[in-house]
Amino acid sequence: MRRILWIILLLAAIGLLARVVVVMRNSPEIATAAYFERAREDHSRMRALLRRMPKGGDLHTHLSGAVYAERFVAWAIRDGLCLRRSDMTLVAPPAGTSQDQPCGADPSAIPVSEAVSGRNGQTNYDLLINALSMRWFLPSREVPSGHDQFFGTFAKFNAATGGDHWDQTAQSMAEMTVDQLRQYDAEAVQYVEFMATFFEGDQRQRMAQAIPEVAEPTVMMEALERQGLAELVTARAEQLSAMVKRIESLRDCGSDKRKAGCGVTFRFIAQINRNSAPAEVFAQTALAAALVRKAPHIVVGINYVGPEDYRISLRDYRTHMSWIRYLARDDVPVALHAGELWMGLVPPPDLEFHIRDAVETAGARRIGHGTAVVFERDMDSLLAEMRRRGVTIEIALTSSDVILGVRGKEHPISIYLASGVPVVLATDDAGVSRIDLGNEYYRAARDHGLGYRQLKAIARNAIAHSFLAGDEKQKELDRLDSSFAAFEQTVSSEQPAFARLRALGRALFSTGA
Incomplete structure (x- = not known):
């Protein structure tokens, strides 16, 4: 009976040792996962952590x-494109334009560079960014849904x-x-x-x-x-x-x-x-x-x-x-x-x-x-x-x-x-x-x-x-x-020793490590 008890204790010790080895080998990941859970209610920390995390x-x-509207506007100015203000669409200048009418005869069309400069330049710039994206979108009679606004942007910046x-x-x-x-x-x-x-x-x-x-x-x-x-x-x-x-x-x-x-x-x-x-x-x-x-x-x-x-x-x-x-x-x-x-x-x-x-x-x-x-x-x-x-x-x-x-x-x-x-x-x-x-x-x-x-x-x-x-x-x-190995090592090293030890202790006696 005593021999069986010793065998049981030995097996338990071996199991615990193996568990310790696994936990220590994965300690940076364990510490990172624990910090992630602590940051769950702090949305600012959560965002900052996820920005650093490798995302494959x-x-x-x-x-x-994928391109932000600000880039399209910058390229439109550089390339001499026009803004058709009637529907806030970027358009190429028509053929045969003159210096007096660089965007043709359409009175609603003006150079993008002109639209976003001067006294009303910032207002026009903001309206253009909104038109080319979902920024500050609110349903209206003309665009009643996010679905319509979303899919309508592509023709506007094409x-x-x-x-x-x-x-x-x-x-x-x-x-x-x-x-x-x-x-x-x-x-x-x-x-x-x-x-x-x-x-x-x-x-x-x-x-x-x-x-x-x-x-x-x-x-x-x-x-x-x-x-x-x-x-x-x-x-x-x-x-x-x-x-x-x-x-x-x-x-x-x-x-x-x-x-x-x-x-x-x-x-x-x-x-x-x-x-x-x-x-x-x-x-x-x-x-x-x-x-x-x-x-x-x-x-x-x-x-x-x-x-x-x-x-x-x-x-x-x-x-x-x-x-x-x-x-x-x-x-x-x-x-x-x-x-x-x-x-x-x-x-x-x-x-x-x-x-x-x-x-x-x-x-x-x-x-x-x-x-x-x-x-x-x-x-x-x-x-x-x-x-x-x-x-x-x-x-x-x-x-x-x-x-x-x-x-x-x-x-x-x-x-x-x-x-x-x-x-x-x-x-x-x-x-x-x-x-x-x-x-x-x-x-x-x-x-x-x-x-x-x-x-x-x-x-x-x-x-x-x-x-x-x-x-x-x-x-x-x-x-x-x-x-991931480098990220987890960094996050782990940033945590106080007590927090790391507590995370390892919990992992050692849990089934999820």
């Missing part, structure tokens, strides 16, 4: 929508992004990319996938006109190939390589990764406007998929963009999903806006299948927003299927709030987490929404009670579920792990 990547961000001319667009894209890389670097984000449009409207229309009628995908694809799809994609891939060189020239990193923006790896997602005519949507998708195959080191996937609740998107949704499956096959990564809807925005039947069709028909590897999952038919089986396939949900909390009015406990992020679906946090359009990625981590902690380890796992998901190639992905994961 932003997998759902539209390049033009001229500052290069408009419909590729050379100007490529130059603007390079500037916008560098601008954002510097911002991401400042907030401890190491990887980003920017959504952008790579074929101008006239190119898409010309390709679409080659399709005599909407028919079987094989027939439409043959028509595009005869029209020169391969040549167009090859030319654009070469132009994108030149654009990336321009980006690297502007970053001017050399071997110094400490320069602003140099610590962030980036790729692009080719976006397709889902609210175009059917032939044009097919042509856009074919072009985008071919571009990913041609330049996978630059463009790593495709996505459909534009309001999911618009008439064309609703009408053609299932057709679009089948086209994506046909054109992307298994070698082109697909991320899709799906379920960016809510009760009252569309009729109930349109809430019931968008996410499932994106996953099961289109083969999407990532779903953007997914807010309407609670209205899907057999939600639990859909979540189980997403978990089985490893389909990641890109959660944009502020975007869901300002566009759909879905916030706090109404948002289904907790359902996804509880179901084991991989979750990442994303900005969607940081400039339009006036946020950064740290703000989304803050909202996840404040509104949904996520703890430090959950947020750390979400940050790692942003690399693990990126569209990077395997060796590149592992390199970024290793870099993130190193960043």
Whole structure:
């Protein structure tokens, strides 16, 4: 009996020793998690901590929508753009203007530089920033919802992004990319996938006109190939390589990764406007998929963009999903806006299948927003299927709030987490929404009670579920792990010895360490 007792005591001692080893090995993380919980009620400290915390990547961000309006105004002044005051839209000067009428005959159009200078300059500047973003938005008869204001901003600042001319667009894209890389670097984000449009409207229309009628995908694809799809994609891939060189020239990193923006790896997602005519949507998708195959080191996937609740998107949704499956096959990564809807925005039947069709028909590897999952038919089986396939949900909390009015406990992020679906946090359009990625981590902690380890796992998901190639992905994961180790060591060292010891003591005798 005494021998058995000694054996039990020995095993207990060994177990305790092993527990001590585990706790001590993880002591910086434990101390950081404990500080995080102490800061939970102090929102200022919580924001400051999350700004410093490594956040992996932003997998759902539209390049033009990420830029703050102030930058667009600065570029508009530099490039001599005009402001059409009747609807607060940036426009290029029409051809044949005179010195007396630099913005043409429209009396409401004046140079942006003139609009924001002089006695009323600050007032006009403020109104312009408000028009190009969600800042201080209040519903009105003209713009009755955040949804309408949000999606209406893109046309208002389009001229500052290069408009419909590729050379100007490529130059603007390079500037916008560098601008954002510097911002991401400042907030401890190491990887980003920017959504952008790579074929101008006239190119898409010309390709679409080659399709005599909407028919079987094989027939439409043959028509595009005869029209020169391969040549167009090859030319654009070469132009994108030149654009990336321009980006690297502007970053001017050399071997110094400490320069602003140099610590962030980036790729692009080719976006397709889902609210175009059917032939044009097919042509856009074919072009985008071919571009990913041609330049996978630059463009790593495709996505459909534009309001999911618009008439064309609703009408053609299932057709679009089948086209994506046909054109992307298994070698082109697909991320899709799906379920960016809510009760009252569309009729109930349109809430019931968008996410499932994106996953099961289109083969999407990532779903953007997914807010309407609670209205899907057999939600639990859909979540189980997403978990089985490893389909990641890109959660944009502020975007869901300002566009759909879905916030706090109404948002289904907790359902996804509880179901084991991989979750990442994303900005969607940081400039339009006036946020950064740290703000989304803050909202996840404040509104949904996520703890430090959950947020750390979400940050790692942003690399693990990126569209990077395997060796590149592992390199970024290793870099993130190193960043977290350094961050946790710093936070731990900043805490009083008593606080660290108390955190370790609690971890030693709890089941959660």
